[in-house]
Amino acid sequence: MGASVRSHRLQEVRVTDDDKARVATIFDVARLAGVSHQTVSRVLNDLPNVRPATRQRVEKAIAALNYRPSPAARALVTRRSRTIGLITTGGPDYGPSSAVLNFNEAARSARYAVSMASMLKSDPESLHSAVELLLRQNVEAIVLIAAHRGALDAVQGIELGVPLINVESSGRSGFHSVAIDQYHGARAAVAHLAGLGHTRIRHLAGPADSVDATERVRGWRDELVARGLAVVEPMVGDWSPASGFGFGSVLAEHGGPLDFTAVFAGNDQMALGLVHALADHGFAVPDDVSVIGFDDIPESAYFAPPLTTMRQDFDGLGRDIMLTLLAVLADEDAPGVPPTVPELVVRASTAPPRP
Template sequence: MTMEPEKVRAPNIRDVAALAGVSYQTVSRVLNDSPSIKASTRQRVLDVISEIGYRPNQAARALVTSRTRTIGVLSSQTAHYGPTTSVNAIEIAAREAGYRLSITSVSSGDYSSIKSAIDYLLSQAVEALVVIAPQARVFDALSDLSINVPYVTLESTGRNLGHSLSVDQVAGARLATRHLIELGHTEITHISGPQDWIEADARMQGFLEEINEAELRTRAPILGDWSAHFGYYAGLELLRFRDFTAVFAGNDQMALGFMHACRESGLDVPGDISVVGFDDIPEAAHFSPPLTTVRQNFAEIGRRAVALLLSELSGGTGQDHDQIAPELVVRSSTAAPRR
């Protein structure tokens, strides 16, 4: 006859109390950051919690405190580097502040889909909300909905000043374009992201502003889809005529595809064509050649988004909504044009 192994019980709050030599009410006060607990007692309880691996029951705590300590995140259904990295940065910042995330995504930008996603998050009793779905139509729908919790939108349109937070996409595009102009390029083409994406529109705007300020010939941007696949085929088509010496791609993946088209066409980057991307994905430094690009500080975005929400939850005002400055990272994909 085989004996079943004895199941190991997970430690509970009374185990912590017994080992720390305090009441379970004291442990509860430590978990809820009560200011009435002495520092030495707090540390002793925290040491025991760490030693035995106690994990508070979040559902039970929510019933007692009427707080879920949960931040909702509405994201687009996308695997692109920017939105994905923003979610990761927000999750890290939230966890460090003692919060967790409830995430849902929208696969389409229609009103009912967006409303359903927000209703779902609010039904989870989230205490605050982050919206990083980057299509303009998402924010059009959001403005019509009644959001009764603090929220922040990671977008750069400037239409929602009291709730928005973003990297300055226009400034980033101007940095990229100005870099090419200062190298001596006068014929510059822009491969843009999708027309309905806020970041794509802002980067296109920055490109055009810098071109106009330098009084250079304005070329109609090529509307892409963020993928290396599009950058490659757009490159093959553009290089049939090659009436330009530099390309500003709306993201690093399209820049990668374009450089592939250059190699296949027997052209050298940057000898024949200079290329600048946007985002500074981790692989950008390992492209051939390493890619000049515009870096966005996604960790800072996540930290500041969570800080804004926590401040509002605690009744704070006057938080910093200024746009975060991007950074131009110069590598080997850009050089002066051949004369």
């Protein structure tokens, strides 16, 4: 357990003659019963709106842990702050930024305030500090929008004491997760290119530590394999137009005919750089190479040529995060919101390959 969590005011510790033994807290009961600490509080105070089966689980957990609530702890956890903590990691890329904006709108509609902690890095120390900052504000839950896999790994080692909702697409167990289906979105992108007749489809992937980029690579690869098409290892960019330009330059600089007819770019910004580089080397899109992106940023319709892409429903994602969060806070049996699949938006950057 991290030092920041040990210092939380609701953690009670007593010292025996042999060693330190931690007295069970309301958060321990909540974890054992699989409910929120607010639900444990409702059971302790004999309040309504608790399902009989849930009440029974909480009572069993209380007995198993020999939990004895302190008056101070009980008073603290029964307060409702109507504030949600939001942690974001990584830079201001379009996808995470859109998720943040739309979640804030959904929270405001539900009459909740959002307290944000943003960080470029996702190391355990930074994440612990962010969690501690939000817990001091008595947030009722925490939402994590993580650009990097490291943030998900780090948060697993933190004892939060409040519900956690992760916005991530890998589907790892142990979390309440909400996501857009990056895997099937990538498969749909490749299926579009293959449906036009392309058999040599390259991929420009996002950063290796990005969960979304990893899922898109997996979808690209699986769709090619399912169709019996060759898989050439993807090149890796950093979501920027500059990395797309570099990728396009490397592919086109050999001076001979291209050994591919289509490229699936991991996001629209990299697709923009890629199209520019191909044009600089005398290759036309889509006459020589078809290009499809991902995200449908507002500028995509105004690229030259307008970009075919996969549109993510960030408005729906914000609502899904809030619906899941409210269900968890109400301690309802919420199986989870199915991830939405991005929508194919066909524009002028893709076409059948020339004979």
